Amino acid sequence: MSTVDKLTGKRCDKGLRCACFVSPQRTQRFTENFLCLSRRVIFKLCVTLCPLWCILFSGCDRRELTYSDEAEITLTADWSKAGLSEQEAQYGATAVFYPTDGSTPITVLMGDRSRKTVRMKEGCYNVVLFNRSFDDFSGIAFRGMDAHHTLEAYAKNAQVKGMDGGKVSMDSPDELAADYVEGFEVTPDMLGNYEPSATRNTEHPSPCQLCFTPRKLTKEITVTIHIKGMNNIRTAICTLSGVPESVFLVSGKASERTLSQQFELAHPVYLPGSKTEGTMSTTFSVFGFDENILHEIYFRAQLVDGKTEFTEELKDMKVNVSEDSEGIVNITIDVTCGETVPTVKPEGSSGMDADVDGWDEEENKDIDI
Structure with a gap:
């Protein structure tokens, strides 16, 4: 038994559906419906699986890739x-x-x-x-800081003093x-x-x-001055000339520019059996010391009367430079004042001090009445 397809007008056996008789319109609608269905399925799969992927990868113990400079x-x-x-x-x-x-x-x-x-x-x-x-x-400042070979430490508290316009460092570095x-x-x-x-x-x-x-880089100098009439000194301040103004940190070399270093004497020690003669000394730091140039010590003492000042220029110095096993340089200067410090009466004394040692021996005499 055959039938007639209503769309094409062609006959075919009853119960048989041949693909050759499918109309183009139906084929197009099927393709469109299939693509639409595929898109829906893919979208639903993405919506369903994306959270699972996030959970899966967030649970991984992984090291982040980083870059350090x-x-x-x-x-x-x-x-x-x-x-x-x-x-x-x-x-x-x-x-x-x-x-x-x-x-x-x-x-x-x-x-x-x-x-x-x-x-x-x-x-x-x-x-x-x-x-x-x-x-x-406190006593050092720096300059030449733009390059390592010019980095220089210099005397911070240096002042221009005297008629010659020379510099005097007020503090030891x-x-x-x-x-x-x-x-x-x-x-x-x-x-x-x-x-x-x-x-x-x-x-x-x-x-x-x-x-x-x-x-x-700094060197220590110990200065000892022998003084006659030391009992008349209240304070003593000196300056040592020919001391380098600075030192370079890399080379360790002292600069050729020099100044005078001020220092204060202390530690009075009297000679055995003497009440007037002895030594005063102190130790301070410098950036260097050149034995081949002339050094002088200008000695200035304030006496015990509070108004008299004693000064002297000391040139005949005995210098000894030593270096220990670690390369530490120590310098000692020994010098003697050529003049005797004048005798003055201490400030506040009445001027009626009696020297009993100068009295004559006691004599017993009868007095007529």
Whole structure:
């Protein structure tokens, strides 16, 4: 039994549905419906699976990819050869990184002068380390700070005095020690070489270290002056000429510019059996001392009467320069006043002092009445 398709007018056997008889309109509608259905299914799958993907990946323990432009560097300093006094340890230290490309120096303050960890960017550096900081010295200031080889410590409290216009440093410079490293390079493979601070300890320091062994740049001078009539002196202040004005931290060389260093005498010691003759001395620091140039000591004493001043220029000095096993230089100057300090009456005395030693021996005589 055959039937006639109402759309095409063609016959086919009853019960048979041939694809060749499907109309183009039906094929187009089926394709459109199928694509629409596919889009709906894909959209629903995305809506359903996206939260699952987020949960899945957020639960993964993975390390984020990061990039660091800095390297961690540990600075260490051995101060055992610096010859500094024990109280210097409380002031810490300073390290200055000078980029070789001429950019701005980087100053690092070290509260613990023996160790400090810092982070530096890629580049090449010249590094200078010294005790204290730029602002912690009372008798020292700094100049030439743009480059490591010009960094210079000079007498801070220097005044122009006298007719010759010479400079006089009113204070002895503080103790100063320094060391340096040239051409230290932070390379690309050093960047990001640090661990989180929570996991770092002293047993696992930074893989990169800069080590310094500072040496003392100031020198100590002990001056001893032999004085006749020392019992008449209340205070004594002297100046030593021909002392360097400054010292360079990298080379350790004192400058050729000189000034006079003021110092105050103390520690009077009388010679055995004498009440008028003895020595006064003191110890102070200088940036250097050249034995080959002329040095003079100008001695000025205020006497016990409160108004008389005794002065003398001392040129005949005995100088001894010694250096210990650690390279610490000590200088002693021994000089004698050529004149005797005049005898004056102490301030506030009545002027009726009697010298009983000059009286005649006691005699017993009868008196007629």
